[in-house]
Amino acid sequence: MERQPTNFERRVYNVVKRVPRGRVTTYGLLAREVGCGSCRAIGQALKRNPYAPRIPCHRVIASDLTIGGYAGCTNGKQIDKKLALLKKEKILFRCGKLIDSNRIYRFQNR
DNA sequence: TGGTTGACAGTCC
DNA sequence: CGGACTGCCAACC
Numbered sequence A: 001m002e003r004q005p006t007n008f009e010r011r012v013y014n015v016v017k018r019v020p021r022g023r024v025t026t027y028g029l030l031a032r033e034v035g036c037g038s039c040r041a042i043g044q045a046l047k048r049n050p051y052a053p054r055i056p057c058h059r060v061i062a063s064d065l066t067i068g069g070y071a072g073c074t075n076g077k078q079i080d081k082k083l084a085l086l087k088k089e090k091i092l093f094r095c096g097k098l099i100d101s102n103r104i105y106r107f108q109n110r
Numbered sequence B: 001t002g003g004t005t006g007a008c009a010g011t012c013c
Numbered sequence C: 001c002g003g004a005c006t007g008c009c010a011a012c013c
Helices: A007-018 A027-034 A040-048 A077-088
Strands: none
Touching: A007 A027, A007 A040, A027 A040
C-alpha cells in the first residue's frame, strides 16, 4: 500500500506538474506557490514520493542554480540521471550549476 | 509522545 | 565573500 500523500504534498505535486517541459523551478518558488515559507517540506515531499514521470521532480533545482538532489541523494548516480533527464530537455549544467538561468519557470501568480 | 533530521532558502554577522 | 542561524512540514527513532 502506498502512503497517501497529505494535502500539503498534493499541492506540491500539482505545482511541480505545472512546470512545462524544457523549464525548471526552484524549491523556493515552489514554496511560495504552495503558500508555505518552508522549502524543506518541498524537498521532503518529493523525496517521499518519487512518482517518476508522473511528477517531473527532476525539473526542481536549488535556488542557487545548483543541481540540488534526486531520489534522496545529493550526489551520485541518481544525480547523474537527473542531469541526463534535464539534458534531454535541453537543460544543461556547467560545473554543477545551471548554465541558462532563463530556463527557470516563473509562475504567473506569485 | 517528544525530539531530531532532511532533495532548501533567506537573512545576519 | 563566507559561515552560521532561523523558518517550517512531514517522516523517523
